[in-house]
Amino acid sequence: MTGPACVGSDPEIFFPPPWEVTPVEAPPSNGEREALAVCAGCPVRSWCLEDDLASASTASRVLGVRGGLRQSERRAMHRARYGRRPRYGTAPAEVSS
Numbered sequence: 001m002t003g004p005a006c007v008g009s010d011p012e013i014f015f016p017p018p019w020e021v022t023p024v025e026a027p028p029s030n031g032e033r034e035a036l037a038v039c040a041g042c043p044v045r046s047w048c049l050e051d052d053l054a055s056a057s058t059a060s061r062v063l064g065v066r067g068g069l070r071q072s073e074r075r076a077m078h079r080a081r082y083g084r085r086p087r088y089g090t091a092p093a094e095v096s097s
Contacts, residue, residue: 016032020032049068
């Protein structure tokens, strides 16, 4: 197995500026497309995606392009997998016994 396709790439391309981050339903921005092109043929893309999702404590900590997906796509996956955390200052739901 060869290493990640991103080795030797400028890390900045994987973190487009906030105004270039697009929602799931929109096509990727030029900045996102550049990073997605690097990920496209990567032999460790699925590992990279799983590692990113597992290591992010909340969806808001999922940033940039990793594992061949945009930030918005990975945040949606994180929420689907782990749910949303309660808003700060709200009490957790009571457990009835």
